[in-house]
């Protein structure tokens with residue numbers, strides 16, 4: 001499913017109208033009808049008493065079409081114009097005239113509280129993608145009163161007051177129970193805090209063919225099962241007549257005395273995701289105690305000067321294990337250490353196969369990687385917002401302001417695939433595409449889940465998936481396993497090992 005900015009939507013609209021010749025009124029009719037259907041289904045098809053909030057733009061026009069259909073289907077409807085109806089122009093004015101000719105009851109918002117009693121639900125057609133900045137009066141007051149009414153609100157295209165591109169919510173912003181996105185999802189509906197304001201999001205086709213989005217180079221997508229299969233061409237079925245060598249060999253450079261569990265989770269998750277073999281490189285001191293913990297994993301003890309961490313290890317020793325590997329993961333539980341930057345740059349340059357970098361590997365490269373040469377093989381970085389902030393030397397708040405935009409820019413600039421973790425994980429590619437994940441839950445915000453993801457992505461790379469496939473499939477399956485674990489245990493009880501236990505590829 002495509003995700004667009006308001007500017008992209010404007011281009012697509014214009015193309016559909018001017019070049020394809022689809023009349024705006026036809027699009028508006030489809031939009032309004034889809035909204036009326038969403039409203040009717042909200043109450044299980046029962047006839048209700050609706051208040052229709054109409055602004056002066058086309059978002060208001062959509063609302064007026066919906067009002068007409070609801071009347072037609074037997075609902076009671078009152079239109080509340082935010083501004084004098086004679087201020088509506090173009091297609092919205094056409095809808096105003098039709099509503100008036102049909103005698104649909106209407107009133108104009110006057111400053112001072114409106115009487116919201118007696119209605120069952122509200123349709124929000126105040127402001128759509130044509131909004132600039134925070135809602136001005138009288139829109140601001142209508143939005144505040146609508147929220148305070150406690151009635152369920154169904155928003156048309158976006159909740160009025162939402163920044164359609166970044167997901168920032170202005171003050172005020174409609175708090176919807178449901179949002180009907182027209183034609184394509186708007187970026188703001190899949191980024192926080194917009195996700196919270198939009199409620200349940202449904203996308204309604206309005207007659208703009210999907211090919212138009214492709215033709216216009218729309219490259220932002222919702223990560224769904226269908227997208228993985230159809231757009232990313234992922235075939236998840238194992239072939240018969242294969243042996244463990246067919247599924248690749250992962251080297252996990254992970255864990256240290258204080259955080260050996262991170263390495264364990266990473267190695268185990270890699271195995272559960274289907275690669276044939278996993279070798280876990282650990283500081284030598286830890287190798288002995290770890291023997292036998294996961295019998296399926298091979299151990300590579302790296303000389304560590306007796307410290308049990310990576311500070312005295314030589315990158316050359318690690319590289320000597322790389323030759324027959326199909327993918328390498330570096331980072332989970334390695335800690336930070338002096339000379340870490342040099343150590344990491346030797347691995348960055350010396351590992352010839354696909355590489356996933358996570359956790360302290362990201363922290364230690366933050367001050368240097370901009371000058372490193374681009375790697376030939378696939379490179380995937382998996383920062384959480386804190387690590388992303390360190391990589392970019394900005395605050396976490398700045399990272400979270402527009403995750404899609406930021407991730408896309410980073411990947412384009414540095415030629416790496418980026419997995420920006422957090423609610424609605426974003427995957428960005430060096431080709432400028434971005435994917436927003438649909439799986440996962442807050443229960444996954446617990447120690448070790450990132451280590452699991454790193455192992456999974458490395459495993460998928462070792463099995464021959466390219467960087468975008470491995471990152472997208474890994475993130476999607478990780479969230480899905482987390483959802484299954486939460487369904488069994490509840491979100492609070494969920495721990496990282498449960499995700500590994502629920503993995504089914």
Ligand SMILES: NC(=O)C1=CN([C@@H]2O[C@H](COP(=O)(O)OP(=O)(O)OC[C@H]3O[C@@H](n4cnc5c(N)ncnc54)[C@H](O)[C@@H]3O)[C@@H](O)[C@H]2O)[C@@H](O)CC1
Nearest residue numbers: 013027057058059127128129130131132133134135136157
């Ligand atoms: N263009 C098209 O082809 C279609 C557009 N559709 C609808 O049209 C919407 C976009 O329509 P418009 O471009 O007319 O814009 P909107 O309906 O989003 O409304 C913007 C109107 O509000 C005013 N405004 C802008 N910022 C404001 C603010 N901060 N406070 C108060 N008023 C503000 C503007 O002057 C403008 O009149 C979409 O969200 C969608 O609902 C649909 O009807 C389908 C077809």
Ligand SMILES: [K+]
Nearest residue numbers: 127156158160
């Ligand atoms: K709206």
